[in-house]
Amino acid sequence: MTLLYPLQSLAAHPPRLSPAYRSTVKRAPSKPLIPMRHTLSELTGPVYGHETVRENDNDLTIQHKGEPLGERIIVHGHVLDEDGRGVPSALVELWQANACGRYIHVVDQHPAPLDPNFTGAGRVQTDASGYYRFITIKPGAYPWGNHHNAWRPAHIHFSVFGHSFISRLVTQMYFPGDPLFPFDPIFNSVTDERARARMISSFDLENTQPEWALCYRFNIVLRGRNATPMENKQ
Amino acid sequence: MSEQRPDGITPSQTVGPYFKYGLTPNGEYAWNDAFSNNLVTPDVSGARIRVEGVVYDGDGVPVPDCMLEIWQADAQGRFSDPQDARALPNNSFKGFGRIGTDAKGGYAFDTIKPGQVADPDDKPQAPHIVLAVFARGMLLHLYTRIYFDDEEANATDPVLALVPADRRATLIAQRKAGATNPSYVLDVHLQGDNETVFFEV
Numbered sequence: 522m523t524l525l526y527p528l529q530s531l532a533a534h535p536p537r538l539s540p541a542y543r544s545t546v547k548r549a550p551s552k553p554l555i556p557m558r559h560t561l562s563e564l565t566g567p568v569y570g571h572e573t574v575r576e577n578d579n580d581l582t583i584q585h586k587g588e589p590l591g592e593r594i595i596v597h598g599h600v601l602d603e604d605g606r607g608v609p610s611a612l613v614e615l616w617q618a619n620a621c622g623r624y625i626h627v628v629d630q631h632p633a634p635l636d637p638n639f640t641g642a643g644r645v646q647t648d649a650s651g652y653y654r655f656i657t658i659k660p661g662a663y664p665w666g667n668h669h670n671a672w673r674p675a676h677i678h679f680s681v682f683g684h685s686f687i688s689r690l691v692t693q694m695y696f697p698g699d700p701l702f703p704f705d706p707i708f709n710s711v712t713d714e715r716a717r718a719r720m721i722s723s724f725d726l727e728n729t730q731p732e733w734a735l736c737y738r739f740n741i742v743l744r745g746r747n748a749t750p751m752e753n754k755q
Numbered sequence: 756m757s758e759q760r761p762d763g764i765t766p767s768q769t770v771g772p773y774f775k776y777g778l779t780p781n782g783e784y785a786w787n788d789a790f791s792n793n794l795v796t797p798d799v800s801g802a803r804i805r806v807e808g809v810v811y812d813g814d815g816v817p818v819p820d821c822m823l824e825i826w827q828a829d830a831q832g833r834f835s836d837p838q839d840a841r842a843l844p845n846n847s848f849k850g851f852g853r854i855g856t857d858a859k860g861g862y863a864f865d866t867i868k869p870g871q872v873a874d875p876d877d878k879p880q881a882p883h884i885v886l887a888v889f890a891r892g893m894l895l896h897l898y899t900r901i902y903f904d905d906e907e908a909n910a911t912d913p914v915l916a917l918v919p920a921d922r923r924a925t926l927i928a929q930r931k932a933g934a935t936n937p938s939y940v941l942d943v944h945l946q947g948d949n950e951t952v953f954f955e956v
């Protein structure tokens with residue numbers, strides 16, 4: 522039985538042309554996308570890559586000789602599909618700026634210090650129920666030149682593989698209460714307020730570790746196959 | 756631990772300009788690659804091919820900070836995913852590749868020519884590779900397909916048939932003359948007169 526990934530779910534995503542985010546103007550298609558039925562090519566997806574995940578790849582604070590500077594945090598959550606089912610063995614990759622708001626990427630020339638003890642990349646595989654956990658440093662805000670005085674709210678980039686090639690998701694996790702939210706065209710490219718809220722992690726006191734690290738919870742919801750069998754012929 | 760049914764999916768956000776050291780370090784950064792642009796392992800059966808091209812923006816300027824991901828069947832048309840439950844012999848081909856474009860917007864994948872995969876009506880599709888395009892300035896990635904100009908099955912492919920005839924060429928990689936292993940060229944135009952056909956899936 523082939524199951525259907527409902528297209529309505531895609532309404533949560535930002536419009537590709539979002540002029541307040543200037544780079545979208547020349548990189549968004551100008552012609553309408555062509556709808557097509559999902560074939561096996563779209564409904565299957567890579568189920569490997571996990572063999573490259575090393576045991577401590579989810580701890581970004583122990584990748585170098587010393588400890589990185591900044592506020593140590595735990596980021597954890599549930600990768601699930603839109604029907605509420607956990608996604609086991611999903612590959613979750615993340616990358617982020619350091620505590621000063623600087624990436625190690627050569628193109629990042631923000632005049633804030635690099636941290637020799639922080640790469641800012643990690644990966645993990647979700648467990649049998651779809652849960653994941655990272656230990657990292659709270660990233661700083663950084664300027665990005667999109668408009669006068671443009672600063673990105675602190676965020677962590679996430680890349681997630683679900684059950685199929687069309688459930689692939691790249692997103693950003695934000696921190697609760699960030700004063701930059703009203704001014705960020707990337708965050709606000711998501712027009713629905715409830716959908717925007719799903720990109721904001723929640724402070725998790727219960728899993729905050731005394732004398733060690735604050736904890737944030739970030740659940741990631743992927744497209745799911747609802748229980749309705751797809752009609753073979755439309 | 757039971758949770759409520761979510762009220763929707765997590766919205767997509769751009770990969771931004773700085774994904775390379777995390778997702779495609781390619782030896783330039785001290786982080787191990789989960790995936791590469793070479794899908795071929797010595798024991799894989801099938802015709803070795805290269806697919807290459809350049810990604811352009813709406814001004815025709817090459818896009819140096821683009822990430823491409825491909826997904827494809829093996830030479831007999833089988834996907835390396837347990838969801839592909841058809842009784843076809845398995846082999847070691849994984850079928851997924853990832854690359855960041857270079858300073859000139861260029862990309863290349865070394866892979867094998869995929870076999871044919873049926874559509875939901877059991878009609879054979881022409882050999883194709885599914886391509887996802889991510890970049891700074893793209894809030895949500897785009898899906899397209901790579902077909903091959905030397906496949907007669909293109910003429911009856913049910914997905915190509917959905918595409919206006921004058922835009923089909925944007926999906927069909929052209930075989931380069933002379934190379935030892937067949938090499939196919941397909942540029943990606945994010946916008947403009949030659950805009951690549953992207954699919955809503």
Ligand SMILES: [Fe+3]
Binds near residue numbers: 618673676678773
């Ligand atoms: Fe960023």
